[in-house]
Amino acid sequence: MGVDYYNILKVGRNANEDDLKKAYRRLVMRWHPDKNPSNKKEAEAKFKQISEAYDVLSDPQKRQIYDLYGEEALKFDQVSPSSSGPNPNPNPSFRFNPRDAEDIFAEFFGGSDGGGRSRVFGEGYFRNVGNQPPRKAPAIENKFPCSLEDLYKGSKKKMKISRTVPDAHGKPRTVEEILAIDIKPGWKKGTKITFPEKGNQEPGIIPADLVFVVDEKPHAVYKRDGNDLVVNQRISLLDALTGKILNLTTLDGRNLPVPVTDIIRPGYEVVIPSEGMPISKELGKKGNLRIKFDIKFPSRLTAEQKSDLQRVLS
Template sequence: MGVDYYNILKVNRNANEEDLKKSYKRLAMRWHPDKNPDIKKREAEAKFKQISEAYDVLSDPQKRQIYDAYGEEALKSGNVPPPPRSGGATNFRFHPRDADDIFNEFFGGSDGVGGGGRGRGFGENFSRNPHADAAGQPPRKIPPVEKNLSFSLEELYSGSKRKMKISRIVPDVYGKPTTVEEILIIDIKPGWKKGTKITFPEKGNQDPGTIAGDLIFLVDEKPHAIYKRDGNNLLVNQKISLLDALTGKTLNLTTLDGRLLTISVTDIVKPGYEMVIENEGMPISKEPGKKGNLRIHFDVKFPSRLTTEQKSDLRRVLGRS
């Protein structure tokens, strides 16, 4: 079989997608060239490339199927036996992915670990187009698939993880379309907004001789019974009686993370009055530790009618006798 990708990635042969990701993250951070002293630079680069190649093969259903059945040599050469009772050749061609591209999918950015400014690639093998064919022409990539994914305001406030089971169509060893299922982990960061894109590169459908399309999830917000979002702020409409508007009131609100927020209203509340509670809005995803504001808009409920005695009392109290 040649190279043992399972051993390189420290996983067993039944490893699922989540197992592969966990192991890759741990090993890639350990052997990333920017994380090692100069004396180990060459060794680290070679090890990092091995780890990336192992993840590339084992995380791709078609590549893994060929590797498991025929080994590394057949995978890389494309010399895969034709289907039984078929005289034709298979049209599989091995396209290794760039090690930096894989790393950046997990950790983001293109400036290396810790902002080291390494840029892309460690040499000639990493700087070429990883999908180019023998003539240097890249195959067509399938257009991306976009799907809406709804989250509660509580999930977008605190952050959450969600497992998604997807089905996609890819060519098997012989180029025949086959349906494969995978489990994707969607990691929602606190404060993400409606329209945020979560991209899983090459996790869409694939035709023979093409590159699989990307799968993109678009964040959507479910309506909330109390709060409405406005950018990084949260809005609340609060009805209040005329008596409370004039004499004051204590409000109790349950925040999106389950805290009890007690708010004392001491000012005279006029129609259209708004109270701003700083730092009680949505988390700001690009500024950890900071939040928007909570804005409470008051709707003063006036009585539908008053008795003669009540009108007289109001004139006396308000100084309009």
């Protein structure tokens, strides 16, 4: 295959975009020529090799040709334009145009001096860093309020964020971005959704991860208790003694009739299996719905009513 770009970046063949970016950052911090003044010739060769590997693997078209046919097919027109053998390039309309290593570096760390050299170093990018990779800014956490209905059924939400990034000249500018959050049924308060490196970009610092922490909004009827749902139902003393059919509206909008035939006493609870919250880690399973009762006693009784009760209850 010729040059093994995956081995150069020390990543697997199934590496995704984030994997490639992390590998490039780590290696380029070690091999940039300005970091190796005593061994500049070797560093320049390594720096260009790392940049070329990232350029190919981060571009879907280049990567597809490389994965299928290797480096020779990718660079056919550069390597042997007058070859008398068969053209190994599977896409004759494709031309491999390698990007400048310093241009790639400037995209990651901000700006150049106009002649291709990165200005990052003059701004103290490696100051106090030594041979260590750049430090990463602490994660930024934000509350993400969700209704009980969203956490019951699942939902898709979009969050608009603003952050600071360097422009082509290295000057900070504010950009806005829309992040999509896919709420899974059964998520609990405290669940974290992480967007890697979506914080502000500053020289010498890897941007912070942006973390949204699920917070449950209070509900007018239901209260969550782990995987269970709890509802408090106030009924009259008559209904407590003679029975009643309760009609509840579930969090997904269904009408749920609940016949209560037992005599309701203080502390009595009706449990309906599998009508609680979805269990996110157990597909298709739900907790229970628990109905607690508050008995409303009459404020006064006539003498005749008292006599009737004594006769019935004695």
